Amino acid sequence: MPPPRQRTRIEDVAAAAGVSVATVSRALRNLPNVAETTRHRVIEIAAELNYRADPAAARLAAGTTRTITVVVPHLSSWYFSTVIAGAEAVCSEAGYECLVLGVGTFEKCNQLLEEQSHFERRTDGLILVNIPATAEQAESLRARRVRLATVGTRTPGCPSVSIDDMNTGCLATTHLLELGHRRIALISGQSDDPMNFDVPKQRRAGYVAALTEAGVEPEVSLMVSGNFGIDGGQEAMAALMALDDPPTAVFAMSDEMAFGALLELSERNLRAGADVSVIGVDDHDVSRVLRLTTVRQHVADHGSSAARALLGQLQDPDAPVTDLDSPVELVIRSTTGPGPHEMN
Amino acid sequence: MPPPRQRTRIEDVAAAAGVSVATVSRALRNLPNVAETTRHRVIEIAAELNYRADPAAARLAAGTTRTITVVVPHLSSWYFSTVIAGAEAVCSEAGYECLVLGVGTFEKCNQLLEEQSHFERRTDGLILVNIPATAEQAESLRARRVRLATVGTRTPGCPSVSIDDMNTGCLATTHLLELGHRRIALISGQSDDPMNFDVPKQRRAGYVAALTEAGVEPEVSLMVSGNFGIDGGQEAMAALMALDDPPTAVFAMSDEMAFGALLELSERNLRAGADVSVIGVDDHDVSRVLRLTTVRQHVADHGSSAARALLGQLQDPDAPVTDLDSPVELVIRSTTGPGPHEMN
DNA sequence: CTGAAAGCGCTAACAC
DNA sequence: GTGTTAGCGCTTTCAG
Numbered sequence: 001m002p003p004p005r006q007r008t009r010i011e012d013v014a015a016a017a018g019v020s021v022a023t024v025s026r027a028l029r030n031l032p033n034v035a036e037t038t039r040h041r042v043i044e045i046a047a048e049l050n051y052r053a054d055p056a057a058a059r060l061a062a063g064t065t066r067t068i069t070v071v072v073p074h075l076s077s078w079y080f081s082t083v084i085a086g087a088e089a090v091c092s093e094a095g096y097e098c099l100v101l102g103v104g105t106f107e108k109c110n111q112l113l114e115e116q117s118h119f120e121r122r123t124d125g126l127i128l129v130n131i132p133a134t135a136e137q138a139e140s141l142r143a144r145r146v147r148l149a150t151v152g153t154r155t156p157g158c159p160s161v162s163i164d165d166m167n168t169g170c171l172a173t174t175h176l177l178e179l180g181h182r183r184i185a186l187i188s189g190q191s192d193d194p195m196n197f198d199v200p201k202q203r204r205a206g207y208v209a210a211l212t213e214a215g216v217e218p219e220v221s222l223m224v225s226g227n228f229g230i231d232g233g234q235e236a237m238a239a240l241m242a243l244d245d246p247p248t249a250v251f252a253m254s255d256e257m258a259f260g261a262l263l264e265l266s267e268r269n270l271r272a273g274a275d276v277s278v279i280g281v282d283d284h285d286v287s288r289v290l291r292l293t294t295v296r297q298h299v300a301d302h303g304s305s306a307a308r309a310l311l312g313q314l315q316d317p318d319a320p321v322t323d324l325d326s327p328v329e330l331v332i333r334s335t336t337g338p339g340p341h342e343m344n
Numbered sequence: 345m346p347p348p349r350q351r352t353r354i355e356d357v358a359a360a361a362g363v364s365v366a367t368v369s370r371a372l373r374n375l376p377n378v379a380e381t382t383r384h385r386v387i388e389i390a391a392e393l394n395y396r397a398d399p400a401a402a403r404l405a406a407g408t409t410r411t412i413t414v415v416v417p418h419l420s421s422w423y424f425s426t427v428i429a430g431a432e433a434v435c436s437e438a439g440y441e442c443l444v445l446g447v448g449t450f451e452k453c454n455q456l457l458e459e460q461s462h463f464e465r466r467t468d469g470l471i472l473v474n475i476p477a478t479a480e481q482a483e484s485l486r487a488r489r490v491r492l493a494t495v496g497t498r499t500p501g502c503p504s505v506s507i508d509d510m511n512t513g514c515l516a517t518t519h520l521l522e523l524g525h526r527r528i529a530l531i532s533g534q535s536d537d538p539m540n541f542d543v544p545k546q547r548r549a550g551y552v553a554a555l556t557e558a559g560v561e562p563e564v565s566l567m568v569s570g571n572f573g574i575d576g577g578q579e580a581m582a583a584l585m586a587l588d589d590p591p592t593a594v595f596a597m598s599d600e601m602a603f604g605a606l607l608e609l610s611e612r613n614l615r616a617g618a619d620v621s622v623i624g625v626d627d628h629d630v631s632r633v634l635r636l637t638t639v640r641q642h643v644a645d646h647g648s649s650a651a652r653a654l655l656g657q658l659q660d661p662d663a664p665v666t667d668l669d670s671p672v673e674l675v676i677r678s679t680t681g682p683g684p685h686e687m688n
Numbered sequence: 689c690t691g692a693a694a695g696c697g698c699t700a701a702c703a704c
Numbered sequence: 705g706t707g708t709t710a711g712c713g714c715t716t717t718c719a720g
Contacts (some may be wrong), residue, residue: 363690364691367689376689377689379689382689401696404695404696404698406696
């Protein structure tokens with residue numbers, strides 16, 4: 001025996017207001033063609049009755065879910081959770097629900113994107129964070145009424161927000177160069193991980209460009225890669241310091257990797273900023289505690305901007321698609337310092 | 345003109361399989377009363393047709409959303425995002441969608457809980473993380489078919505997972521005492537913030553108990569509070585060090601607060617673990633980088649356990665309600681060291 | 689074990 | 705400006 005119905009339905013509101021359900025529906029959604037006085041009365045009565053439309057029914061009838069989904073590789077890393085926070089705030093504000101989905105591996109992610117029926121009718125839009133989607137996937141999803149916005153990557157036809165990764169790599173490397181370093185290593189995210197392909201590639205390009213520009217020959221042995229976390233950074237730094245001629249400075253592609261590098265340095269009784277300089281990217285909350293020099297990006301903004309762009313697309317399917325270039329800035333703290341003295 | 349329909353519906357599957365929609369529905373949901381051969385055929389055909397039930401329609405018809413909502417004060421802090429990660433993994437695995445909701449202030453949160461129609465029909469269950477809910481709110485929500493599970497707090501009648509906060513405070517303080525410290529300060533979360541009332545209170549109780557047990561008189565001037573983040577910890581530590589007779593050791597209620605304390609110490613050119621000892625709670629990812637001694641809790645497990653408990657309640661509404669007591673363990677690193685020498 | 693049919697609660701034509 | 709009504713696509717009695 002099902003529990004007795006007690007939920008107020010649109011029909012109850014209509015009865016109480018002495019109008020039809022259609023009018024209630026229109027009034028409550030601020031649609032035109034409702035007399036202002038009627039609208040007011042309906043809104044008031046709905047509030048009194050504590051009525052709100054059943055989302056499932058509304059979705060079924062209208063074909064829209066008022067739900068957006070944020071897709072990230074991992075839910076708990078600082079970068080991703082900060083993006084999510086930014087996006088969620090905007091969604092809630094706009095009356096959208098915010099679904100999160102952590103796709104561990106690239107395979108799983110790509111599978112979801114290919115098997116588009118996974119998202120169809122479940123969400124109005126996806127915010128893909130550092131997840132590469134092809135234009136075909138986007139197009140196909142769009143045909144199924146799922147719009148896309150991306151953070152960190154770009155997909156033709158979809159709004160995106162990202163930083164200039166090449167410039168970021170350049171900025172970091174140049175800072176090191178200006179301090180007099182010449183043996184500058186790169187601790188890179190795994191570019192063999194398709195999930196995170198472009199970001200490392202671009203940042204590396206910036207690194208190489210800055211080096212070349214300064215007349216320093218990039219050395220393959222100084223470029224090591226690992227996962228984007230603390231472990232990855234630590235292992236990479238260990239490998240670097242085991243070199244015959246170790247670097248005097250290191251550019252880590254994320255602050256978390258830089259943290260790992262810092263840890264390895266301290267385990268070797270080396271002082272960051274004196275013995276070896278380290279610079280990261282992000283400006284993680286904890287970076288100031290570690291006094292890490294870094295290239296700051298405005299991560300929460302990435303999330304909120306992407307959400308706004310996506311909602312814009314949903315409101316007006318033909319709204320212009322913009323690629324936002326979010327600014328970065330060098331934040332100099334104590335883990336970078338002058339390079340070794342010239343001896344000529 | 346609406347876009348041409350193209351989505352496969354249950355009816356298409358039924359036609360292709362030569363059975364009725366009812367049978368398809370049953371077969372696909374593993375309900376009894378379907379011949380195994382029929383079930384197989386239906387499943388196969390559904391897969392071929394790339395069919396999956398429209399969630400909105402299923403929800404409307406079945407009255408269940410297969411959605412759980414994780415409610416946290418802030419989405420981006422390490423603790424909360426780690427809980428979310430744990431919960432989301434379990435939900436996805438079980439075929440549930442995972443909504444997230446960040447409620448900034450206690451007022452907003454309480455308002456949502458009171459105005460229960462907010463969640464009705466939108467989600468099958470709520471995982472409240474460090475959010476106090478009354479038994480009445482839980483009961484009322486339950487009547488509206490929204491179940492609750494909590495992390496960090498307890499609500500009668502709802503499954504919960506939390507650590508023994510009193511013991512945690514005790515453990516941390518005892519470690520400091522055993523190192524020979526006597527002037528031990530407490531950096532506490534704001535217990536005037538109703539959002540996070542019980543956790544600080546219990547940890548403080550453990551701190552006081554350990555002190556008393558050891559024959560040390562708790563001093564109000566050594567207990568300062570601030571927000572649970574880095575800032576809060578730093579400000580608190582600054583206040584502490586400005587005291588005429590500053591503490592030789594500090595118990596911070598979270599690792600992030602401890603980070604702030606560490607930062608303040610280093611800005612004063614004081615060495616953690618030598619000049620002043622610092623211990624935190626959490627075992628944040630970055631804690632090992634800062635070599636922070638801490639009381640580790642298994643945060644991701646909290647999220648996954650809560651999710652499992654909640655799903656259990658949804659499967660069987662009369663399943664026993666369990667309060668999980670998640671273990672904690674002391675992790676000794678370098679920010680704690682021997683107290684000052686006795687001079688008698 | 690299977691099918692027919694009655695809704696679930698709302699939105700969106702269309703008529704007035 | 706408002707009402708009527710036909711679905712939205714599924715689940716679930718209830719017969720058989």
